[in-house]
Amino acid sequence: MTPPRRKRRRPQPPPPPLPTPPAPEPPDGQAEPKNPERLYAFAEAEDGARAELDLVTLIVARSAPQPGASPEHTAVLRLCVAPLSVAELSAYLNLPFSAMTVLITELITAELVQARAPIVRQALPDRSLLEAVMHGLQRL
Amino acid sequence: MDFNGSDTLPGPRTEDHLPHTTQAAVKIVIVGGFGVGKTTMVGSVSEIRPLTTEETMTQAGIGVDDNYGSDTKTATTVAMDFGRIGITDRLVLYLFGTPGQERFWFLWNGLFEGALGAVVLVDTRRLEVSFDVMDRLEERGVPFVIAVNSFPDAPRYAVEELRTALDLAPEIPIIECDVRRRASSKDVLLTLMRFLHSIALSGARA
Numbered sequence: 001m002t003p004p005r006r007k008r009r010r011p012q013p014p015p016p017p018l019p020t021p022p023a024p025e026p027p028d029g030q031a032e033p034k035n036p037e038r039l040y041a042f043a044e045a046e047d048g049a050r051a052e053l054d055l056v057t058l059i060v061a062r063s064a065p066q067p068g069a070s071p072e073h074t075a076v077l078r079l080c081v082a083p084l085s086v087a088e089l090s091a092y093l094n095l096p097f098s099a100m101t102v103l104i105t106e107l108i109t110a111e112l113v114q115a116r117a118p119i120v121r122q123a124l125p126d127r128s129l130l131e132a133v134m135h136g137l138q139r140l
Numbered sequence: 141m142d143f144n145g146s147d148t149l150p151g152p153r154t155e156d157h158l159p160h161t162t163q164a165a166v167k168i169v170i171v172g173g174f175g176v177g178k179t180t181m182v183g184s185v186s187e188i189r190p191l192t193t194e195e196t197m198t199q200a201g202i203g204v205d206d207n208y209g210s211d212t213k214t215a216t217t218v219a220m221d222f223g224r225i226g227i228t229d230r231l232v233l234y235l236f237g238t239p240g241q242e243r244f245w246f247l248w249n250g251l252f253e254g255a256l257g258a259v260v261l262v263d264t265r266r267l268e269v270s271f272d273v274m275d276r277l278e279e280r281g282v283p284f285v286i287a288v289n290s291f292p293d294a295p296r297y298a299v300e301e302l303r304t305a306l307d308l309a310p311e312i313p314i315i316e317c318d319v320r321r322r323a324s325s326k327d328v329l330l331t332l333m334r335f336l337h338s339i340a341l342s343g344a345r346a
């Protein structure tokens with residue numbers, strides 16, 4: 001038996017990684033189906049802070065929650081006594097990722113938490129980083 | 141949601157706290173069709189209980205038009221399982237199990253752009269469901285390896301037969317696995333890391 005064969009959509013893999021943003025929403029009242037969108041829409045451009053938050057940006061509280069802080073802020077600050085990723089916060093607080101980033105952006109703006117950016121893939125990868133990950137996995 | 145029940149606030153166990161010295165995270169994405177073993181793989185290697193992050197997506201123009209002139213919207217919740225592995229006291233690795241349909245990927249900005257690389261999990265009973273994913277990863281320049289999850293009743297093909305079927309370059313690793321076993325999942329991840337390392341070496345030579 002032979003397996004089914006993949007037919008590439010294009011003959012050559014075209015050059016790499018332009019992030020593809022979701023297509024802009026057409027104005028209301030148009031007949032054709034619209035692109036999917038997030039339930040929570042936010043002003044992403046305002047200070048750019050939201051755009052910088054990755055699933056694995058690590059969030060650390062700068063101080064203990066103050067009395068009078070909102071329950072949501074208090075909850076995040078309690079969880080972030082040790083570094084915790086945005087994804088983990090979203091999971092523990094049962095909030096969609098986009099809603100979580102809004103909450104965290106407020107806390108960053110108020111200087112109540114610190115965000116530690118992830119190390120992302122580079123065109124020329126950092127060999128010592130890759131070796132560290134390999135050694136970490138080998139110890140597992 | 142009730143954020144006030146602070147005593148019962150869910151959170152990591154104390155032994156699951158990352159050290160304060162942790163400076164940064166890296167991520168690897170495990171991608172494949174429904175039922176191919178993504179959740180199982182995340183669970184078998186994660187050092188924390190696997191968690192789920194969700195995003196809600198609305199799609200206009202789908203559903204039943206029950207009111208004249210009103211826009212109908214349907215909400216779809218897309219979930220992604222993830223786990224974590226401590227690498228050093230400064231570095232931590234996250235693994236995300238992601239649905240194969242590209243139309244969901246934008247929900248998590250940078251999910252693939254920032255990842256070190258990806259594991260494409262395939263089931264030889266439904267090889268064709270992963271064709272599209274490979275196209276998309278190639279387009280985005282995300283390096284990946286193929287992990288063939290061995291289900292008992294699945295057809296078995298020789299690696300070179302799979303390589304031809306998947307139209308993959310000779311350097312892209314194809315590895316068989318049983319992701320229910322930690323050692324096997326770990327092997328898959330190490331195969332990806334060695335592949336990334338070889339890319340780094342050849343890039344440095346070029």
Ligand SMILES: Nc1nc2c(ncn2[C@@H]2O[C@H](COP(=O)(O)OP(=O)(O)O)[C@@H](O)[C@H]2O)c(=O)[nH]1
Pocket residue numbers: 172173174175176177178179180181237289290291292317318319320
């Ligand atoms: N025989 C076998 N079964 C597996 C393997 N990996 C996963 N399964 C089973 O396949 C089913 C679907 O796996 P799951 O991880 O939920 O798939 P997902 O939809 O990709 O997250 C589960 O019942 C698993 O126990 C494997 O390597 N071998």
Ligand SMILES: [Mg+2]
Pocket residue numbers: 178179180221237
């Ligand atoms: Mg799953």
